[in-house]
Amino acid sequence: VILYARGSQSPDVNPTNKGLHHYFANLHDHRHMTKQESVLLLQCSYIKRACCLTTPQNSNNQLHCKMYSTRSFNYTLFSLLIFSIFLGVITSVPYSDNGSGKKYGDRCEAMEYCQGELVSCQHGTCTCFTPEDMIYDDQSHGCVVLAGRKCEINSEIWKVSVNCIEGAFCDEKGVCVCSEGSYPSFNGTCANKKSHKESCSNDPECSKALVCIGGTCSCDKRGQVYDETRQACVAVVDSECELEDEETECVPHAICRQGRCVCKQGYAKSTTGKCDLGFGSDCNSLGGKLCADIYFIKHPLHQVFDERTQECVSIVYGPCTFPKKDFFGKKKNVTGIYDIQKCIKNALCVDKGFYSECECKPGYVQTKAGTCAPGYLENCEADECDPTLFCRNNQCNCQDFLQTYDPTIKECVGLVGSRCSRDKPNCVEFASCHWHVKAFSNGLVRTFSDQHEDPLPVSPVKRLSFYGESCEVSSDCASHIGLICSNSTCLCSSGFIARLNPDKLLESKTTECVIRAGSKCGIMEPSDASQSIESEEYSSRAYKRTFTSYIWTKFKKSIPFLDGEVSNSHCVDNSRCFQGVCTCLPEYFQDYRGLCLKKRTLFQPCGDNDHCRSSEGLVCNQEKCQCKRSMVFDRVARKCYLPTGGICDAYSSDIDILCVRNSECSNDRCVCLDGFTPSSDGTCGVAYGKSCNGKEKLCSDIQLTCRSGSCQCKYPIHQIYNETLKQCLSKPDGPCEPNPLEANRNMTSFPYNCVPFAECKLSNESSAFEHSCKCKKGYAESQVGECVSSYSAPCNEDDDCDSVAQLSCINGICSCPDKMLSFDWTKRKCVGIVGARCKFIQLERLLSMRVDVPTECVENAICVENVFRLDGRCQCKSGYKHSPTYENCI
Known part of the structure; x- marks a missing residue:
């Protein structure tokens, strides 16, 4: 032209x-x-x-x-x-x-x-x-x-x-x-940007500071909520902030301190991360609308306040939330009072048909206070057992060795010959508590019926009281195991603590006294021993001597430290006598009671740095044992190291600041050795697809496993490896973790993260997983299991678009590659409009040639043969005519 x-x-x-x-x-x-x-x-x-x-x-x-x-x-x-x-x-x-x-x-x-x-x-x-x-x-x-x-x-x-x-x-x-x-x-038109919580398909649709997450305009960063008053995203309590002593970044009634949002005085963190009135605050003038927890004692007869979680929980037999399924099979929450209610620790919510209530887990028993404590022979720590039981050797047991546990009444009962009281006369089956008592010379008692007398001639003697039993003077107590009478009860003397001793004779199979951690141990002079425990005569035929003489004539042989020797056996468990003081062993710490408890590992609760395992490089941070800042925890070596890329000193002799395994300090930075690559958690290992020689621990990521001689994803059917993130990600319909950060933090399991532009959703009944990955709105699953932009969605290159639908990225929008093509949402492909070239199947088969044009036309149109060409043209069927734009047949 x-x-x-x-x-x-x-x-x-x-x-x-x-x-x-x-x-x-x-x-x-x-x-x-x-x-x-x-x-x-x-x-x-x-x-x-x-x-x-x-x-x-x-x-x-x-x-x-x-x-x-x-x-x-x-x-x-x-x-x-x-x-x-x-x-x-x-x-x-x-x-x-x-x-x-x-x-x-x-x-x-x-x-x-x-x-x-x-x-x-x-x-x-x-x-x-x-x-x-x-x-x-x-x-x-x-x-x-x-x-x-x-x-x-x-x-x-x-x-x-x-x-x-x-x-x-x-x-x-x-x-x-x-x-x-x-x-x-x-x-192609311009629409007003959407505000918070409005539905969306991609980020550009949302207002400033908002992004499209799960089809809804939400705040970009984790730990943020939307403030309707400020029309901005603000950080919740304990989330990171930058402007010190400023309130603009944090939720109302909170301020930025040391890089974290904290509640102002008089306010407490609520379950939503905001700052509202705390438990016990006066809320009369506010109508109860600003309390920090929506469950603050609404039902005081059935609830208690949990200091650890800062919320009200239901005690045993209190109301709770039980997940049920409705008529259509979807899960729903059912409760007799309100939508969500948790149970107290070690309790479960049990469905009762028309209502739900809290019951103790198997192995736990209900206390008088409505809480759940470990039952008989269950694992325990100090003071955890039911009040009627005692934690001995990390198991809940009866307090007295002359007792046995009755599962019917869930209490310890006395054996024949043991002491009983009028207040609680619990004896074994076919035995009863009698008060006509005669004692043998060995200090034990025997019960008799009202009708019969003991034929053996015995003289009445006084039985020694053991730990926790009543007394009048110290001579009433079993002083040979270190007991004295204090406030009418046999207890350990100052600096000592009670410990069960099941290895001695029957009369001594009870609690004995040992030295607390932090108290003096070692050589004790006779004068000190005689002054530490009151010396009184007592009339037992078994021990006709004073306590002082008894100590130095008989018991001297069984207590080495009284001979001037150091004895570790008389220090509290898990400690030894070091330099005259009972000191906890290296992997134990001393608590406020003088006991030695095992040091905590990663993410376990703590109150001080000494409570965490220093051998693993852990410190107490936010009441949990964690690595120091800028360090990562190697789960294989069980130790904190500097991560790849971390600043290091090649000449430092400090073994606590070494680079992570399979790395070295080069140019003041930790770098992976040859043959190893950085992983997502900051460690070094064999990369995806590289040879691992059958050593699973050498793969660069915890999600990788050594299969057929190379590092592969653990679940190849449901996972795909992302080179950018260096992680195995779940494909659409693959398993996922709705809260991956929490799962990783608690080390319960390594979380399944979804591929980009997919989100974790509750699965339908036909799925094998409770939660599975689904492509977000505006995206479709590709042939390799990725989520790519569907038709009319934004893009940067052709690979971003749906290859199954044969879309191309044109001017930043996923479109059909030719203007003579229209997208069919039902078929998920581009089809020819009226007048477009199309593949005429019969002619193609006749000539045995391939014609690279679409086979299908728009709805109500067919491909008509063109005798002068190898392809055809899309033409409306008989009875239909093309629209003004030729895009469909009407």
Whole structure:
């Protein structure tokens, strides 16, 4: 196509390339053209081998189209040049509606003039020049460019801008961009950005500081909530902040201190992470609406306040939440009082049909206070057992060795011959508590019935009282195991603590006294021993001597430290006598009672650095044993190390700041050794796909396993390896963890994270997993199990788009690769519109050739054979006609 501006000479012979410069030199004269001339100029460009010429002999010197026939003329090259400047020709002429020409949407002929800017006759209808990039504007009576499409044409001669759709402007890159506060919708218009909690499909749809998470506009960072008053995202309590002593970053009634949001004085952290009135605060004037917990003693007869979790929980037989399924199989929460209610520690919520209540877990028993304590022979720590039991050797047992446990009444009962009381006369089956008591010379007692007398002649003696039993003076107590009478009870003397001793004779199979951790031990002089325990005569025939003489004549042989030797056996368990003081062993710490407890490991609760295992490099941070800042925990070596990339000192002799396994300090940074790569948790190991020689622990990530000689994902059917994140991620319909950070923090299991642009959702009944990954709205699953952008979604490159649907990234939007194609959402593929090329199956099979064009057409259209070509054309079925845009058959 050759373009002549008015005033140029029209050729009488075939044009040559030499004349091209002259033809285009006078293009600036188009500014004097009329609208009709400009449109005619464009229309001629659609006709192959046609020239738009001036007629010299015509006095009006008007333009007209003339067919031009020559094999030497490269009309394709010239046609491309015309397309690069056509907008400049059209839009530079002011629009003038003089009533002539067809209106938008009217039927028209190929050379007929259509009214409106950028409106032309295409496929027999007046429509926008490029319908996929433009839309008709009723106010301006012309076509405007959609958001995300080109609005500026640059050539060697012209730089032309066209109008963008309402709410958009043409940016410096020549693209229509929506104004601030709006976003480009799927149909190219500009819509107002959505506020907090409104539904969305991608981030650009949400207002400032919000992103699209799970189909809802939410705050970007974890640990943030949306403040409706400030119209901004703020950090919840204990989340990170930057502006010290400022309140702008944190939730109301909180302030930033040492990089964390903390509640102001008089306020407490609520279950939602906000600061409201704490437990016990006066809320009369506020109507109870600002209490920090929604469950603050609404039912005081059934609830107690848990200091650890800072919430009210139901005691045994109190109401609770029990998950049920409704008629359709979906889970729902059912309770007799309100929607959510937790049970006290070691209790479970049990469904009772029309209501739910808390009951102790198996192995736990209910206390009088409504709590649940470890039962008989259950594992325990000090003071954890039911009040009727005693924690001995980490198991709950009866307090007295002359007792046995009765599972029927869930209490310890006395054996025959043991002491009993009027207040609690519990004896074994077929035995009863009698008060006609006679004692043998060995200090034991025996019960007799009212009708019978003991035939053996015995003289009454006084029985020694053991730990916790009543007494009047110290001689009433079993002083040979260190007991004295204090406040009418046999107890250990100062500096000692009770310990069960099951290894001695029957009369001594009870609690004995040992030295507390932190108290003196070692050599004790006789004068000290006689002063430490009161010396009194007592009338037992078994021990007719004073306590002092007894200590030095008999018991001296069994207590080495009384002979001037150091004895570790008389220090509290898990300690030894060191430099005259009972000291806890290296892997134990001393608690407030003088006991030695085992040091805690990663993420276990603590109150001080000494409570954590220093051998693993752990310190107490936020009441949990953790690595020091900038260090990571190696689960294989069970120790804290500097991670890859961490700052190190190659010449340091401090073994507590070494680089992680399989790394070295180079240029003051920890780097992985040759053959190892950094993992997601800061350690070094064999990378995904590399040889591991069957050593599973060498793989670079905990989610990898050594399979067939190389590191692979543990669950290859459901996982795919992400090179950017260096992690195995779950594919759509694969298992996932709804709260991966919490699962990883508690070390219960390594979490399943979903692939990018997927989210963890509750599975339906047919799924094998409770939670599974699902592609977010606007994304579809690819052939390799990734979530890629579906049709009309934003993109950066072709790989971001749905390859199954054969989409391409065009101008930042996933689109069909050709404007003659339309996307079918049901079939998830691009199909040909009316007039588009299509694959004619019969002809293809006949010629045994492959034609690389779509097989299918839009609904109600078929592919009709083209005898002159290897492909066909999409044509409406009989009884249907094409729409004005040719995009469907109606």
